[in-house]
Amino acid sequence: MSFYDVLHRRRDTRGEFTGAPIPDDVLRRVLSAAHAAPSVGLTQPWDFVLVRDEGTRLAFRDHVAAEREVFAAELTGERAEVFSRVKVEGIMESTLGVAVTYDPERGSPAVLGRHAIADAGLYSVCLAIQNLWLAATEEGLGLGWVSFYREEVLSGLLGLPEGVRPVAWLCLGPVTELPDAPDLERHGWRNRVPLEAVLHQERYTQRSSR
Numbered sequence: 001m002s003f004y005d006v007l008h009r010r011r012d013t014r015g016e017f018t019g020a021p022i023p024d025d026v027l028r029r030v031l032s033a034a035h036a037a038p039s040v041g042l043t044q045p046w047d048f049v050l051v052r053d054e055g056t057r058l059a060f061r062d063h064v065a066a067e068r069e070v071f072a073a074e075l076t077g078e079r080a081e082v083f084s085r086v087k088v089e090g091i092m093e094s095t096l097g098v099a100v101t102y103d104p105e106r107g108s109p110a111v112l113g114r115h116a117i118a119d120a121g122l123y124s125v126c127l128a129i130q131n132l133w134l135a136a137t138e139e140g141l142g143l144g145w146v147s148f149y150r151e152e153v154l155s156g157l158l159g160l161p162e163g164v165r166p167v168a169w170l171c172l173g174p175v176t177e178l179p180d181a182p183d184l185e186r187h188g189w190r191n192r193v194p195l196e197a198v199l200h201q202e203r204y205t206q207r208s209s210r
């Protein structure tokens with residue numbers, strides 16, 4: 001695939017995982033791609049926790065199911081109905097869980113570029129995740145980002161040290177296909193907007209809908 005094909009083929013996957021193994025060299029390549037991401041002050045503030053253990057995954061799956069209910073309880077009418085059909089994770093079906101964490105202490109004190117924007121560290125972790133996602137796409141793997149969790153629960157499951165934050169649980173593995181459209185669009189939850197809707201010239205133009 002060309003680079004732009006990879007960008008546009010990338011998809012958040014949940015229901016398409018086969019559970020087939022990921023060859024070691026492929027896993028190494030996608031993790032190396034993540035680790036090649038830019039980072040504020042060259043801190044590389046990420047860690048990748050590979051989770052294969054069924055017990056850990058079951059415990060996380062159950063927690064995510066409970067958080068799904070928390071969110072569902074906020075919804076009424078058509079929103080509730082549409083959401084009831086949306087799958088929000090593929091924790092057990094995927095081959096591997098990759099938990100990505102953020103360590104704000106790495107490279108500190110005096111992180112070059114973070115003195116005014118503390119979030120720059122988190123931005124760096126998200127870039128690593130995006131690299132991983134694109135590399136997975138190039139390798140024919142699916143990846144699904146799960147954020148229906150409380151940080152303290154996932155931290156406990158993974159044994160994270162004090163101060164290290166979980167940023168994502170990624171479901172990773174071979175898939176039957178990468179769908180053409182986002183799952184949320186297919187279910188009628190929300191549609192993508194065209195580039196023009198988010199493009200501004202010189203100054204931010206207020207629009208009727210955000």
Ligand SMILES: Cc1cc2nc3c(=O)[nH]c(=O)nc-3n(C[C@H](O)[C@H](O)[C@H](O)COP(=O)(O)O)c2cc1C
Nearest residue numbers: 010011012014087088089145146147148182183184
């Ligand atoms: C920060 C972040 C958190 C997300 N959390 C979830 C999640 O908990 N469950 C889920 O099903 N999808 C999750 N997604 C996937 C988005 O729903 C998805 O990226 C979006 O609908 C666009 O679809 P696409 O990635 O296939 O283009 C998350 C994506 C991001 C970037």
